[in-house]
Amino acid sequence: MIAVVWQFDVKPGQEHQFEEFLGVNGEWTKASRHSRSYLGSSFLRDQNLPTRYLVIEYWSELVASEQYRKFRSNAIATLERRRDAMADAVEVVGVFTALNVPERSGPTWSQPSKVSSTTGKHPKHPRG
DSSP, X not given: OEEEEEEEEEOTTOHHHHHHHHSTTSHHHHHHTXXXXXXXXXXXXXXXXXXXXXXXXXESOHXXXXXXXXXXXXXXHHHHHHHHHTEEEEEEEEEEEOOSOOOSOSTTSSSOOOOOTTTOSOOOOOOO
């Protein structure tokens, strides 16, 4: 498994739009789900600099990730232009071999959260 780590410096005032775009139900994540090799992602905002974000995308293998980018190049280019319009800086920090990756569940993974059919609300998760 590989992890592609991105850093984004978002333009002030664009944080909400950026979070919607790259979040669990955002267009970027939905597009990535078209590939069977896409395993999920973690989406992090810096606590000290709220316009700085990290995204860690997990892929089953680098070759599959590269093939997906070539196959969907037009769609990805369109999404990248929209993403870049919200950011002052976009940097690929690196491509890493993922070691000791947590289970694929929880709020940081790009899996839509479950909504209760009886209350229509997201279940509350205790904070550790």
